[in-house]
Amino acid sequence: MQTNKLLALVAACALLAPLAHGAALTMSDVLAASKPSDWRTLDPANTLYVDFAAGRVIIELAPQFAPNHAANIRLLTRERYFDGLSINRVQDNFVVQWGDPQNTHKLQKAQRTLKAEFTRPATGLPFVVLPDPDTYAPQTGWVEGFPAARESASGSAWAVHCYGVVGAGRDADADSGGGTELYIVTGHAPRQLDRNITVVGRVVQGMELLSALPRGPAPMGMYEKAEQYVPIKQVRVAADLPAAQRTPIEVLRTDTPTFTALIESRRNRRDEWYKVPAGRIDVCNVPLPVRVKKE
Amino acid sequence: MQTNKLLALVAACALLAPLAHGAALTMSDVLAASKPSDWRTLDPANTLYVDFAAGRVIIELAPQFAPNHAANIRLLTRERYFDGLSINRVQDNFVVQWGDPQNTHKLQKAQRTLKAEFTRPATGLPFVVLPDPDTYAPQTGWVEGFPAARESASGSAWAVHCYGVVGAGRDADADSGGGTELYIVTGHAPRQLDRNITVVGRVVQGMELLSALPRGPAPMGMYEKAEQYVPIKQVRVAADLPAAQRTPIEVLRTDTPTFTALIESRRNRRDEWYKVPAGRIDVCNVPLPVRVKKE
Numbered sequence: 001m002q003t004n005k006l007l008a009l010v011a012a013c014a015l016l017a018p019l020a021h022g023a024a025l026t027m028s029d030v031l032a033a034s035k036p037s038d039w040r041t042l043d044p045a046n047t048l049y050v051d052f053a054a055g056r057v058i059i060e061l062a063p064q065f066a067p068n069h070a071a072n073i074r075l076l077t078r079e080r081y082f083d084g085l086s087i088n089r090v091q092d093n094f095v096v097q098w099g100d101p102q103n104t105h106k107l108q109k110a111q112r113t114l115k116a117e118f119t120r121p122a123t124g125l126p127f128v129v130l131p132d133p134d135t136y137a138p139q140t141g142w143v144e145g146f147p148a149a150r151e152s153a154s155g156s157a158w159a160v161h162c163y164g165v166v167g168a169g170r171d172a173d174a175d176s177g178g179g180t181e182l183y184i185v186t187g188h189a190p191r192q193l194d195r196n197i198t199v200v201g202r203v204v205q206g207m208e209l210l211s212a213l214p215r216g217p218a219p220m221g222m223y224e225k226a227e228q229y230v231p232i233k234q235v236r237v238a239a240d241l242p243a244a245q246r247t248p249i250e251v252l253r254t255d256t257p258t259f260t261a262l263i264e265s266r267r268n269r270r271d272e273w274y275k276v277p278a279g280r281i282d283v284c285n286v287p288l289p290v291r292v293k294k295e
Numbered sequence: 296m297q298t299n300k301l302l303a304l305v306a307a308c309a310l311l312a313p314l315a316h317g318a319a320l321t322m323s324d325v326l327a328a329s330k331p332s333d334w335r336t337l338d339p340a341n342t343l344y345v346d347f348a349a350g351r352v353i354i355e356l357a358p359q360f361a362p363n364h365a366a367n368i369r370l371l372t373r374e375r376y377f378d379g380l381s382i383n384r385v386q387d388n389f390v391v392q393w394g395d396p397q398n399t400h401k402l403q404k405a406q407r408t409l410k411a412e413f414t415r416p417a418t419g420l421p422f423v424v425l426p427d428p429d430t431y432a433p434q435t436g437w438v439e440g441f442p443a444a445r446e447s448a449s450g451s452a453w454a455v456h457c458y459g460v461v462g463a464g465r466d467a468d469a470d471s472g473g474g475t476e477l478y479i480v481t482g483h484a485p486r487q488l489d490r491n492i493t494v495v496g497r498v499v500q501g502m503e504l505l506s507a508l509p510r511g512p513a514p515m516g517m518y519e520k521a522e523q524y525v526p527i528k529q530v531r532v533a534a535d536l537p538a539a540q541r542t543p544i545e546v547l548r549t550d551t552p553t554f555t556a557l558i559e560s561r562r563n564r565r566d567e568w569y570k571v572p573a574g575r576i577d578v579c580n581v582p583l584p585v586r587v588k589k590e
Contacts, residue, residue: 092503093458118570133428135577163388163483172567188458188483188579192564195571208387208510215503269487272467275413276490282430284483 024270030261031252031289038258039250041293042204044239046070048077049247050206051233057206058247059166062146062199064125065159066117069168069200073179075110077235081180086229087213091221093188096210097169098232099181107180114178116170117198122150122157128254130263132280136191140283142254146202147283149194159199162189162284166201186211189284204290205249248293262286319565325556326547326584333553334545336588337499339534341365343372344542345501346528352501353542354461357441357494359420360454361412364463364495368474370405372530376475381524382508386516388483391505392464393527394476402475409473411465412493417445417452423549425558427575431486435578437549441497442578444489454494457484457579461496481506484579499546499585543588557581 046061063070076082082098085105089097127150129141137149140160147165150157159165165185170177177198184203203210213230216223223229238246252259263286268277343354358365371377377393380400384392422445424436432444435455442460445452454460460480465472472493479498498505508525511518518524533541547554558581563572 090507092506132430134430135427135575136573174570189577190580191577192561192569192573192580194573196569211387212385212507212509214507266487274487274491275469278431278487278489280430282484282486285485285487 025265026270027265034258038256047238049236058204059201060204061201066198066200068114069179079108082235086231089221090213090216092215095183097183116174118195119156119158161193164203168198250293252289320560321565322560329553333551342533344531353499354496355499356496361493361495363409364474374403377530381526384516385508385511387510390478392478411469413490414451414453456488459498463493545588547584
């Protein structure tokens with residue numbers, strides 16, 4: 001363990017009154033001892049509610065990584081572009097996707113395609129470093145709740161394709177996406193997509209409404225018949241809904257000693273059940289806790 | 296994207312010319328050019344058919360890693376221990392599990408618990424090395440179709456928890472598993488389980504019958520009501536069924552130049568769609584192809 005990391009952990013432990021003796025912590029310990037300031041409410045302007053008959057999927061947009069795509073998706077939402085579209089692709093161990101394959105929904109001010117936002121300069125991004133090695137990137141960590149990676153050689157950073165990450169589908173041309181077609185990762189992190197497609201957000205709540213859908217029988221998990229499609233009732237920007245229609249949740253901040261302690265609790269599992277702590281963790285295996293907001 | 300991609304795949308499948316010149320290959324190229332000897336039929340004595348109303352899940356047992364567990368699961372199967380049991384746990388992004396929580400099924404010669412088989416000596420295992428770095432293990436690769444890892448310091452090897460891997464559930468005691476309760480990985484590889492639980496096999500076909508099940512609402516994804524349980528009609532060792540009831544499939548051998556070419560085709564994706572080949576791959580992201588056996 002790196003010294004700065006250890007110091008951060010010691011600091012975190014010192015804040016945890018019930019566990020002031022430096023005992024090894026489980027994630028439950030860490031969360032139970034968290035302070036209100038360790039949590040944040042999602043910015044309503046960057047929060048999408050995707051409502052299905054079965055319930056609500058909540059997406060946090062990632063303007064840090066894809067400002068133009070985030071703005072376009074907000075516009076598409078406000079133009080009601082997504083309302084009445086459907087999930088038409090469910091590929092096992094890969095993605096769920098919705099879009100408008102028949103091009104029946106017209107655009108108003110929103111764009112159909114945008115310049116790719118696959119990476120961005122790392123400079124200026126508050127990056128919380130995970131010290132463990134990663135197969136795909138020189139360094140991984142988190143930027144404001146998003147699993148991320150960066151590379152000093154190019155000076156670039158990008159959002160990482162973990163479970164629950166949302167991206168903008170595109171054709172072969174790099175600049176052919178824009179947010180009209182969105183996919184959500186539902187399998188083992190398809191990290192080969194990193195730097196090849198624009199990540200626009202992540203699912204914060206409701207993954208089970210997507211991950212448990214019947215797999216599509218056609219190639220790439222496409223549904224073959226229109227009756228298999230899973231209709232989207234509506235998509236709304238949370239900011240556009242009255243408070244009573246918003247879902248009151250909070251997410252754990254990733255730039256806190258509490259999150260550092262949480263990472264450590266998962267790098268070295270302390271539950272009685274574990275016999276050999278891994279001592280390391282994949283960025284995509286670190287949970288990003290969500291809770292009901294305390295009024 | 297779908298149409299372009301499909302056309303690209305069709306084109307790739309048709310064009311075997313690049314193979315002769317050692318050019319960069321897609322996975323479709325590699326598979327199209329494979330020889331009959333690149334494929335193997337599963338050993339019927341190490342193959343389980345788990346039959347549900349919705350279809351058949353095929354499991355290849357891993358006696359290389361867990362000889363005692365594999366033998367015990369064969370015995371449990373032959374004693375009809377699993378018949379009529381149910382899936383009672385479906386935890387999102389983690390596992391599906393079946394067992395006998397009420398202990399209604401009696402054992403005959405099979406054991407309820409066995410000594411743990413978390414690791415084994417690396418010596419004697421034909422290990423195909425993946426050159427890329429891994430977060431959790433010093434080295435990863437494959438042993439006879441199973442994603443695996445090894446460590447020179449301890450001289451040990453173990454099967455790795457990738458999507459589709461099957462393990463023997465246990466309680467807090469390391470030696471409290473035995474195969475009466477089995478789990479299947481349905482999410483991002485929970486590599487923290489490596490060396491902490493006995494891997495007994497992997498699902499070769501039928502994952503979508505498990506991965507798309509409704510998630511359990513109780514803690515750890517447990518189903519709360521008996522009517523949510525998904526009954527197992529029967530489990531059989533393939534060797535015990537007449538040929539007509541067996542599923543004729545073959546899996547690609549992992550100790551062949553063809554599999555090496557397949558790995559490379561996935562480390563550096565050559566499809567027109569990819570702009571930045573990753574140059575590396577996570578052992579759990581390498582597909583293990585299955586096909587209908589040619590009679």
